[in-house]
Amino acid sequence: MKIDKKNGINRYAALITIMVLIFVSILSRIIFLQVVKGEDYKAKADSNSIREIPETAPRGKILDTNNKVLATNTQSYVLVYNQTDEIDQTFFQTMDKVFKILDENGETQKDDFELKINPYRFEFRSDDPKTQKNLELRFKKDRGMDSYVQKKLFGDKSTDKLTTEDKAKIDEELLKITPEETFKFLVKKYNINSSKYSLEKQRRFMIIKDTAKMNSFSGYKPVTVASNIKRSTALIFLQMLNELPGIDVDTQPIRTYPYGEVGSAFLGYISKITSDDEKYSEKGYDTSTDYIGAAGLEASYEDRLKGSKGGKIVKLNKQGRIIQELGSRDSYPGQSLKLTINEEVQAAAEKALDTKMSELRANPSAQQRSNTANATRGAAVVLDVNTGGVLALASRPGYDPNLFSTPGSLSTDLYNQFFNPDLKAFGKNYIEQRGLMAYYPGETEDEVLNTLFPVDKSIKNNTTVRKDPYDIYAKPLFDYATQSLIPPGSTFKPMTAIAGLQGGVITPGFVVDDEGIFDKGGGNYTRFTLDGANGPVDLISAIQKSSNPYFMTVGGLIKKALGSDGLAKYAWKFGLGVPPTSDEKPSTGIEIPEAFGQVYNMWSMKNLYASTYLYKTMQTLKSGGDNGYKFTPIDLYDNDNDSSKVKDIKKKLKESIQGSIKDGSKSFNKDTYNELITNLVKEDPQYKDKGISDKDIKSMISCIYYTTVSDANSQINVTAPMYDAAIGQGMNQFTPLQIANYIATIANGGTRYKIHLVDEILDPNGKVIEQNKPEVIEKTGISAENLAAVKSGMAAVNEKGTAAGAFQSFSIQTAGKTGTASTNNQEAVGRTDYSVYVGFAPLDDPKIAVCIVMFDGGQGAQSAYVARDIYSAYFHLNDGSDSGTSSTGQ
Incomplete structure (x- = not known):
């Protein structure tokens, strides 16, 4: 065959040309990638391997007055996961190995993930249903x-x-969207193979994936897989790092409370940030991982205790190992708090409360008129009478703050107990155990349940979350010492005595013949069956025997001579409320959240009745009449469909009703009511075809007059509320802390101090940087003679009166007062009397004052035994007297 050389050369040249062009193109691309884009790709590669590893700052310590450590930090090993694109490809294989090692060594994976399984549910650390919805x-x-x-x-x-x-x-x-649907959404989002892994394993993977995702919002930080692991476990992981891409071992401080439950009421606890409040981000917190003080001093002094976070910027290799440290910043510990608290006294108070309440529950029928089967809540406050410092502040039941800071400690059962109690199951059991169906003839158990533990209607579409309006369920996270308002009962009688003496309406020798009955007027007699008749009593014996007729008589004299606020004006000096129209802040001064109660006074009384009787009037109008008045019903309740005109008319009608309740006939104007009701009927479409006549409106106005003026206002102006207030009942309600401060003020001679828990603030080296000196709030001006008379009566209480059983053979002289405080209709809700005791010691030179309260504890003498144990701890006494249950006293 003949070869065409010319064509062959041409084809060869063409092939060479094509190859040259291809090589030039490749070379150009390489040059472009390496030279032109090289820095960009290098930056991207570097950014994927550069991490910030935060260093948690140790929180400041919390110490008692003797430098015992109540809260501190312990260095612990933590297992972390550094995620990179390369490592993520082997994520599931790596984590399978990690979980196996953790499980074999008894370690717990860190689990703050609020989405739970078996059953599917959310667990948010809040007991407020509305907050829970916002967190969801x-x-x-x-x-x-x-x-x-x-x-x-x-x-x-x-x-x-x-x-x-x-x-x-x-x-x-x-x-x-249900929790189960949420779970399945995240399984898909995080590419978890639901057919390959068990539900439990899916969730374990999800925790790591989700934490990494949340961390990415504020930079690519390591994910803590497990914290507070044992040293032996940490060594196992260190030996296997080459087999576990991305896994590393580090150390970090963990918050610990050496005494467990002791002091939980004021210490509080720390918790992962759950609020969506931007203030934490603005302060430099990482809202996806950081912990903050969630209650007590941990929360109140968060800015002082938290310290300054440190960390380092590092470069990782493809295996997630640190190959270069690019920069660092040291963490700095937080400031420490030295408290006025005495740990020994605190522990004694908590133990004494628990012991006594256990006795009461074990013998629920030991006291006359009381069933103490639900004596599950209590409080004790101990104050230094000369400084206002809190020596002990106990609230029972308590909780162990370590549960919130130590990973894996907060079980589902504990979570439910703290944040999501099953009040339906508890309520049904409570109703059956207390035999409460007898108080509700014709009603079903579910109807009684809805009375005692009603469904929370403030939550839209809610059918499961219930409220506890009668304070029946024991709440560990609730501080009964500072946040619970209770009637003081007979522990208020020394206050009535002071007002009577200082107001000049009685002398210590003033005598009342106590026949065990008192006439409140209008044929309203109150018989005191528990006390019986005490015969003629003067001030000292009236305090000793807790004579109700005596102090009710004094209350009546105070009102007659000093006016309706005559008693309140003295009580306010002792911190039992503040003048409601003044600018004075209602507070004891304590550094943790508190409620603040009020003594009976006319302004508050009018407002209380205006609120209570407004709704009674509205209910009557909606039901179509009462007390012989009948008419076509009208509705003053707010309605989403109301026009602005209807809303305005309803508002004015309610204001008129409240004015009539407060001021009686002088503010009742028939013409005003007639005009407002006529306008309401005209403007509200629901009355279009109701045919409401002038006669109906006239009957409505008469009914309103009866309810507001004849009933409500007439009750405001009678003396009966003062009689009740004089013996610590009626609208008198205070916290145990307020009551303790009032007693401390009596004990020290009439000076009321600002209450405080924190004595000193220390820097990380223990140097004092701030000290809280005793601060006088008010010098009451009560004469020494009058205070001495009251103290003599209180001494008699412990020597031979209602608390004598607790203080027999006690080695120091003390003074006190028992109180058996009741609330309206308490038997129908399964409640019984509050057992209250107040006192101070020693009698001749008072150092401390106490207030003890046991909810559903019965008679006040029972709480005196708790006070005795507190005195023994404070004064280091070996008191061997019997602490058996007393069956008498108020």
Whole structure:
């Protein structure tokens, strides 16, 4: 065959040309990637391998007055996971190995993940249902579920075009997504193979994946897989790092409370940030991982205790190992608190309360008129009478703060006990045990349940979350010492004595013949069957025997001579409320959250009745009449469909009703009521075809007059409320802390101090940087003679009166007062009397004052035994007297 050389050369040249062009193209691309884009790709590669490893600052210590450590930090080993794109490809294999090692060594994976399984549910650390709903919304939105719902509801409508109604609709739909549906959404989002792994394993993977995702919002930080692991476990992981890409071992401080439950009421606890409040981000917190003080001093002094966070910027290799440290910043410990608390006294108070309440529950029928089977809540406050420092502040039941700071400690049962109690199951059991169906003839158990533990109607579409309006369920996280308002009962009688003496209406020799009965007027007789008749009593014996007729008589004299606020004016000096129209802050001064109660006074009385009887009037109008008045019903309750005119008319009608309740006939204007009701009928469409006549309106006005003027206002102005107030009942309600401060003021001669827990603030080296000196709030001006007379009566209480059983053979002289405080209709809700005791010691040179309260504890003498044990601890006494249950006393 003949070869065409010319064509062969041409084809060869063409091939060479093509190859040259290809090589030039490749070379150009290489040059472009390495030279032109080289820095960009290098930066991207570096950014993927550069991490910030935060260093948690040790929180400041909390010490008692003798430098005993109540809260501190212990260095612990933590297992972390550094995620990179390369490592993520082997995530599931790596974590399988990690979980196996943790399980074999008895370690617990860190689990702050609020989405639980078996059953599917959310566990948010709040006992407020509304807050729980807000936290659920935040949880779902942080994980992108709102975008899914938005697209489903509004298609491609952009977020900035959404109206307020649109956003509300998204929230509503988000809340309809069940925990199970949420779980499945995240399984898909995180590419977890649901067919390959068990449900438990899926969730364990999800915790790590989710934490990494949340961390990415504020930079790529390591994920803590397990904290507080044993040293031996840490060594196992260190030996296996080459087999576990991304895994590393580090150390960090963990908050610990050496005495467990002791002092939990004022110490509080720390918890992962759950609020969506931006203030934490603004203060430099990482809201996805950081812990903050959630209650007590841990919360109140968060800014002082938290310290300054440190960390280092490092470069990782493909295996997630640190190959270079690029920069660092040391952490700095927080400031420490030295308290006025005496740990020994605190522990004694808690133990004594627990012991006595256990005795009361074991012998529920030992006391006359009391069933103490539910004596499950109590409080004790011990004050230094000369400084206002808190020596002990106990609230029972308590809790162990370590449960919240130590990973894996807060079980589901404990979570439910703290944040999500099953009040339906508890309530049914409570009703049956207390035999309460007898108080509700014709009603079913479910109806009684809805009375005692009603469904919380303030939560939209709620059918399961219930309230505890009668304070029946024992709440460990609730501080009964500072936040519970209780009637003081007979422990208030020394206050009535002071007002009577200082007001000049009685002398210590004033005598009343106590026949065991008292006439409140109008044929309203009160018989004191528990006390019986005490015969003629003067001031000292009246305090000793807790004579109700004596102090009710004194109350009446005070009102007659000093006016309706005559008693209150003296009580306010002792911190039992503040003048309601003044600018004075209602507070004892304590550094942790507190409620603040009020003594009987006319302004508060009028407002209380105005509120109570307004709703009674509204109910009567809605039901179509009462007390012989009949008419076509009208509704003054707020309605979402009300027009602005209807809302305004209803508002004015309610204001008129409240004015009539407060001021009686002088503010009752028939013409005003007639005009307002006529306008309401005209403007509100619901009355269009009701045919409400002038006769109906006239009958309504007469009914309103009867309820507001004849009933409510007439009760405000009688002396009966003063009689009740004089013996610590009626509207008198205070916290145990307030009551203790009032007694301390008597004990020290009439000076009321600001209450405080913190004595000193220390820097990390223990140097004092701030000291709280005793601060006088008020010098009451009560004469020494009058205080001495009251103290003599209180000494007689412990020597031969209602608390004598507790203080027989006690080695120091003390003074006190028992109180048996009741509330309206308490038997029908299964409650019994509060057992209250107040006192101070020693008698001749008082150092400390106490207030003890046991809810459903019966007679006040029972609480005196708790006080005796507190005195023994404070004064280091070996008191061997019997602490058996007393069966008498108020």
